[in-house]
Amino acid sequence: MPEETMASRRPPEPQPDGLFRMTILSPLFATAPRGMELLLADELRALGGAEVKETRAGVAFTGDLALGYRACLWSRVANRVLLPLAQFPAESPEALYAGVRGIDWTDHLGPESTLAVEFHTSHSKITHSHFGALKVKDAVVDQFRERSGVRPSVATDEPDVRVNVYLHEDQATVSIDLSGESLHRRGYRTATVAAPLKENLAAAILLRAQWSRIAAEGGAFVDLMCGSGTLPIEAALMAADIAPGLNRSYYGFLRWRKHDAELWETLLAEARTRRDAGLQKLPPIHGFDLAPGAVRAALANVACAGLSGHVHIERRELADCRREHVGHAGLVIANPPYGERLGEESELPALYHALGDALKRCYTGWQGAVFTGNPDLGKVMGLRAHKMHVLWNGAIECKLLHFDIQENQYVFERSPAERLLRHAPAELTPGASMFANRLRKNLKALGKWARAEELCCYRLYDADMPEYALAIDLYEGAGRWAHVQEYAAPKTIDPDKAQERLRDALSAIPGVLGIPAANIHLKVRERQKGKSQYERLDQRGDFHEVREDGFKLLVNFTDYLDTGLFLDHRLTRRLLGEQAKGKRFLNLFCYTGAATVHAAGGGARATTSVDMSRTYLDWARRNLALNGFDGRQQHELVQADVLTWLREERDRRYGLIFLDPPTFSTSKRMQGTLDIQRDHVHLIEAAANLLEPGGDLLFSCNFRRFRLDTEALAGYDIEDLSVATIPRDFARNPRIHQCFRLRRQP
Numbered sequence: 001m002p003e004e005t006m007a008s009r010r011p012p013e014p015q016p017d018g019l020f021r022m023t024i025l026s027p028l029f030a031t032a033p034r035g036m037e038l039l040l041a042d043e044l045r046a047l048g049g050a051e052v053k054e055t056r057a058g059v060a061f062t063g064d065l066a067l068g069y070r071a072c073l074w075s076r077v078a079n080r081v082l083l084p085l086a087q088f089p090a091e092s093p094e095a096l097y098a099g100v101r102g103i104d105w106t107d108h109l110g111p112e113s114t115l116a117v118e119f120h121t122s123h124s125k126i127t128h129s130h131f132g133a134l135k136v137k138d139a140v141v142d143q144f145r146e147r148s149g150v151r152p153s154v155a156t157d158e159p160d161v162r163v164n165v166y167l168h169e170d171q172a173t174v175s176i177d178l179s180g181e182s183l184h185r186r187g188y189r190t191a192t193v194a195a196p197l198k199e200n201l202a203a204a205i206l207l208r209a210q211w212s213r214i215a216a217e218g219g220a221f222v223d224l225m226c227g228s229g230t231l232p233i234e235a236a237l238m239a240a241d242i243a244p245g246l247n248r249s250y251y252g253f254l255r256w257r258k259h260d261a262e263l264w265e266t267l268l269a270e271a272r273t274r275r276d277a278g279l280q281k282l283p284p285i286h287g288f289d290l291a292p293g294a295v296r297a298a299l300a301n302v303a304c305a306g307l308s309g310h311v312h313i314e315r316r317e318l319a320d321c322r323r324e325h326v327g328h329a330g331l332v333i334a335n336p337p338y339g340e341r342l343g344e345e346s347e348l349p350a351l352y353h354a355l356g357d358a359l360k361r362c363y364t365g366w367q368g369a370v371f372t373g374n375p376d377l378g379k380v381m382g383l384r385a386h387k388m389h390v391l392w393n394g395a396i397e398c399k400l401l402h403f404d405i406q407e408n409q410y411v412f413e414r415s416p417a418e419r420l421l422r423h424a425p426a427e428l429t430p431g432a433s434m435f436a437n438r439l440r441k442n443l444k445a446l447g448k449w450a451r452a453e454e455l456c457c458y459r460l461y462d463a464d465m466p467e468y469a470l471a472i473d474l475y476e477g478a479g480r481w482a483h484v485q486e487y488a489a490p491k492t493i494d495p496d497k498a499q500e501r502l503r504d505a506l507s508a509i510p511g512v513l514g515i516p517a518a519n520i521h522l523k524v525r526e527r528q529k530g531k532s533q534y535e536r537l538d539q540r541g542d543f544h545e546v547r548e549d550g551f552k553l554l555v556n557f558t559d560y561l562d563t564g565l566f567l568d569h570r571l572t573r574r575l576l577g578e579q580a581k582g583k584r585f586l587n588l589f590c591y592t593g594a595a596t597v598h599a600a601g602g603g604a605r606a607t608t609s610v611d612m613s614r615t616y617l618d619w620a621r622r623n624l625a626l627n628g629f630d631g632r633q634q635h636e637l638v639q640a641d642v643l644t645w646l647r648e649e650r651d652r653r654y655g656l657i658f659l660d661p662p663t664f665s666t667s668k669r670m671q672g673t674l675d676i677q678r679d680h681v682h683l684i685e686a687a688a689n690l691l692e693p694g695g696d697l698l699f700s701c702n703f704r705r706f707r708l709d710t711e712a713l714a715g716y717d718i719e720d721l722s723v724a725t726i727p728r729d730f731a732r733n734p735r736i737h738q739c740f741r742l743r744r745q746p
Helices: 037-047 065-074 093-101 129-148 199-208 211-216 230-239 261-279 292-304 345-362 375-381 416-422 430-453 495-513 530-534 567-579 594-601 614-626 642-648 676-688
Strands: 024-031 050-055 058-063 080-089 114-122 161-168 171-177 219-223 285-289 311-315 328-334 367-372 387-393 396-404 457-462 470-476 480-487 520-525 544-548 551-555 584-588 606-611 635-639 654-659 664-666 673-675 691-701 716-720 738-744
Touching: 024 065, 037 050, 037 058, 037 065, 037 199, 058 065, 065 080, 065 261, 080 093, 093 129, 093 161, 093 171, 114 129, 129 161, 199 211, 199 230, 199 367, 199 387, 199 396, 211 219, 211 230, 211 328, 219 230, 230 285, 230 292, 230 311, 285 292, 292 311, 345 375, 367 375, 375 396, 430 457, 430 495, 457 567, 470 495, 470 544, 480 495, 495 520, 551 594, 551 614, 567 594, 567 654, 567 691, 584 594, 594 606, 594 614, 594 654, 606 614, 606 642, 614 635, 642 676, 654 676, 673 676, 676 691, 676 738
Parallel strands: 114 161, 219 285, 219 328, 285 311, 328 367, 480 520, 584 606, 584 654, 606 635, 654 691
Antiparallel strands: 024 058, 024 080, 050 058, 080 171, 161 171, 367 396, 387 396, 457 470, 470 480, 544 551, 664 673, 691 738, 716 738
């Protein structure tokens, strides 16, 4: 079909620049990802499109060349903007070839131009898209070869003209692709992360979340899991009235023969003026992420988008979210992993629980939106969604959950202990009564001892009765908590019977200890392998202050297998505090820094604490600050692989070193693995190389079958302190740790 049948003419109209041009109304078509057609239709109407109609995978509309350019420059959700040239039946390759060749291609490109063809087919006799593209290319170049003897060349990357052919039910539509490449490529993404969110999908999420209205009212924007920064950047572009295509250097019309360069420059100038004005009224835009690589990528992309100083990116865990002033309450959003591409499903419930907790803890009064391909995970967030939209992330059907974050919308999840106690009988069973009697006996004896020792935290029960294989630690501070660890039952034990005994034991604890069910924290204790020994169980970030030997320490009952305070090392920490006066103290594998607090409190001249975990080092910093030891130079915290750090810091010297390594460890940041039985001699010698003359190294290990290689360590005076450092409350379990003092022989 010739082009004249696809368009009509209007009389000349005055343009914004004062020039008169002949306005040609043409049918246009904009493509969009599945589920975004309605949003795209609204955009095109706002841009001035006429006869706007949603169709399969896009929107048909009518407009002039200026509208086609505006759609390319301003559409936030479109993939491509197409200018149809002809439609014709194409039931065979020959019919396709003839129809394409019937278009006068000299109106659109010259023999010196470059060309690319994109071909899509559905429900048609021509089923192979690559074959169809070749026939279209042949028809175009054969026309030029016949007329001039010279043909355009093919260039798949940024061609002068990209021809788009859509064949549906044997009807072909041939178009010029004005966009040239997908409009989701804004030009600012210089760095990326795994499974990035496409820019136009991010824009669709923001439109569905009513961000434009919230921003106009002065509301702030926070993305709790920003990845490479796509949502914060798109939020800033939208709030500042910045054309999403303003950063692009390539469009499909720039070297098209019908391109109106003057018109395009006018539209660009208008967009730049709107951008400059919009940036003056931009509300606060914040993006947080746990991964350092994601933060670096987001910062690079923000800079490339020209938004440095306008969009704030920061490394922050969900557990570290705090109430802070970021402007008026606005929109808080997250795109967490959902078991596709990123994240294993078994690891995700805790993450979604932590996300919900962060929303409730820090963003009451805000509007919330969570984009997920696994809406069932949204149920563990503890928030009730009031609305939901379907959007597609590629082939994955996703849900955008909308939340009005108010206390009356909270859905409180019970802890594992609370869930078990819901099904406990109203009265104690005989087994539960027997367990309660043992607990009372222990509480009477150990409670008297703990009060005399001024202990706030101690082990009350440690599998005293074999059928109740639990360890129960009692913590007291502003409240009272029971940290219950269930030892994994042997495979020979019937799981239902083990569950019944656990329920019996838990039902006895509240009455005996005077603790509400919400303050009973249950874990399953089993041998930890590899990095799993350090992985989070949850991300609530609930810390409680307790005391030990007059020092304040923070514990966390929910997020990790351990609480942040190894109670069996109580006497070891006390010993370190007694020996640290006037010495430089080194704490290797420092964990939460409790030993460093004791050493600092004992008068250490300076301390250095080394650990791979940023989370634990932040915890250690808080413990030090809580006790007034927050001098950065005097109390150094180092994030490093201990083995690497020992090799690199050979010039340092310490009077007292505490070496408490895990039994086995591996990490992305660690070179190789650590097996304490295999590697302890090398590790001890590397640490001892940093001792001052006459200095002491305390080595501790929790591996029950550990054997110190005294023959390989014959050059040291070794004192076994294991018995002396086992507290009374761990007397039933004397192999809980081994501890040795080593000093180089003169």
